[in-house]
Amino acid sequence: MATDLMDRLKILADGAKYDVSCSSSGSSRANSNGGVGSAASTGICHTWTSDGRCVSLLKILMTNACIYDCAYCVNRRSNDTPRVALSPAEVAELTIGFYRRNCIEGLFLSTGVVRSPDYTMELLIQGVRTLREEYCFNGYIHLKLVPGADPLLVQQAGRWADRVSVNLELPTSASLQLLAPDKSRDAVVQPMRQVNRLITINRAERKQSRKVPRFAPAGQSTQLIVGASGESDRQIVILSEQLYQRLDLKRVYYSAFIPVNQDTRLPARPVATLKREHRLYQADWLLRYYGFSADELLDEARPNLDSELDPKTGWALRHIELFPVEINRVSYEELLRVPGVGVLSAQRIIRARRQGHLGLDDLIRLGVVMKRARYFVTARGRSLEATTLDSSSLRSRLIDRTTILKPQQLSLDFSSTADDEIRSLITGEL
Ligand code: SF4
Numbered sequence: 001m002a003t004d005l006m007d008r009l010k011i012l013a014d015g016a017k018y019d020v021s022c023s024s025s026g027s028s029r030a031n032s033n034g035g036v037g038s039a040a041s042t043g044i045c046h047t048w049t050s051d052g053r054c055v056s057l058l059k060i061l062m063t064n065a066c067i068y069d070c071a072y073c074v075n076r077r078s079n080d081t082p083r084v085a086l087s088p089a090e091v092a093e094l095t096i097g098f099y100r101r102n103c104i105e106g107l108f109l110s111t112g113v114v115r116s117p118d119y120t121m122e123l124l125i126q127g128v129r130t131l132r133e134e135y136c137f138n139g140y141i142h143l144k145l146v147p148g149a150d151p152l153l154v155q156q157a158g159r160w161a162d163r164v165s166v167n168l169e170l171p172t173s174a175s176l177q178l179l180a181p182d183k184s185r186d187a188v189v190q191p192m193r194q195v196n197r198l199i200t201i202n203r204a205e206r207k208q209s210r211k212v213p214r215f216a217p218a219g220q221s222t223q224l225i226v227g228a229s230g231e232s233d234r235q236i237v238i239l240s241e242q243l244y245q246r247l248d249l250k251r252v253y254y255s256a257f258i259p260v261n262q263d264t265r266l267p268a269r270p271v272a273t274l275k276r277e278h279r280l281y282q283a284d285w286l287l288r289y290y291g292f293s294a295d296e297l298l299d300e301a302r303p304n305l306d307s308e309l310d311p312k313t314g315w316a317l318r319h320i321e322l323f324p325v326e327i328n329r330v331s332y333e334e335l336l337r338v339p340g341v342g343v344l345s346a347q348r349i350i351r352a353r354r355q356g357h358l359g360l361d362d363l364i365r366l367g368v369v370m371k372r373a374r375y376f377v378t379a380r381g382r383s384l385e386a387t388t389l390d391s392s393s394l395r396s397r398l399i400d401r402t403t404i405l406k407p408q409q410l411s412l413d414f415s416s417t418a419d420d421e422i423r424s425l426i427t428g429e430l
Pocket residue numbers: 066067068069070073074075076077111112113180
């Protein structure tokens with residue numbers, strides 16, 4: 001690779017690292033005759049960082065030049081940094097080159113805004129279109145939508161990409177106005193609404209005819225920066241709930257604010273730690289897979305997640321009168337609310353109960369994290385605890401002493417010896 005191209009790639013990959021809204025799951029684009037790559041589940045590999053970030057894609061910006069001046073962004077126009085760009089043809093060439101060398105499974109393409117949202121969106125589309133049409137690339141593509149771009153361009157983007165995303169970045173209009181004054185809330189939310197509408201129409205049309213080209217088959221996601229502005233966890237979790245319910249988002253990603261600029265509008269010291277980000281991810285899992293609502297997790301009197309307890313354990317301690325539950329009798333929905341019982345272990349328990357009554361020993365085999373669950377369950381009327389504990393004594397026993405490590409590669413060891421907390425960190429099981 002030419003040195004100049006290598007240098008630009010380095011800068012553009014570095015500029016993209018603050019965007020965590022990439023995940024390569026959820027698409028099943030098949031290979032076609034003469035094509036390369038496939039986004040079918042077997043064709044996509046994930047690697048995970050310690051805080052749950054997914055890295056298996058070529059993740060780059062098309063350019064780090066930007067006409068906007070978002071306070072939190074390393075690429076904002078007022079920063080004195082070298083500006084470089086790739087042409088659409090170079091993006092396509094690079095992606096296919098890395099793919100053929102087996103380095104990546106797909107592409108995550110974002111960008112700064114040059115000239116105008118429409119012009120920038122056209123460049124992005126040209127890059128991915130070249131990849132699909134000229135190189136017959138059937139691998140996974142996640143494409144950023146530029147807020148303010150013409151709806152026709154949004155429509156075209158979803159034609160070529162598996163997943164599209166617009167980053168909300170900040171939870172409220174007021175924060176957006178303060179920290180990203182060039183972007184309006186409307187310009188960000190409008191394409192999200194449009195994508196949701198087009199996905200629904202496309203699904204209906206494809207039921208009539210499989211020949212209808214797919215539109216963003218892996219759906220849409222977004223990212224929220226946590227801690228650059230003063231919103232509570234409750235505001236963030238309620239917003240995420242609305243995004244899942246109203247716009248059918250696949251994922252909301254949370255990114256702990258990292259100070260990269262000196263700016264009086266930003267907190268002097270980071271107020272969001274990786275632990276806060278981790279707790280938000282846990283709350284997010286409870287919304288999506290465990291049947292919890294935002295109101296059950298947080299309220300006006302308690303607007304922030306407990307840094308010492310995961311949100312499900314916190315909920316259980318506030319509803320201690322509901323426990324212990326008899327593992328052989330409770331419903332699947334009730335099982336999901338037991339600390340230490342994840343979605344997989346709840347499903348296994350339901351299946352195993354059909355063969356006969358379960359004992360406490362069986363629960364470990366079924367993947368239940370007994371370190372937490374022991375205080376909340378009985379099996380055949382037996383408990384692991386001799387006496388019933390009150391909430392505050394239980395709290396001191398259950399305090400989470402897990403250290404959230406700085407992002408680094410974790411080994412995917414899911415054997416029974418893997419640490420429960422690390423496994424929970426990776427899988428989201430609570
Ligand atoms: S639009 Fe804002 S967040 Fe995006 S690259 Fe430009 S300055 Fe950064």
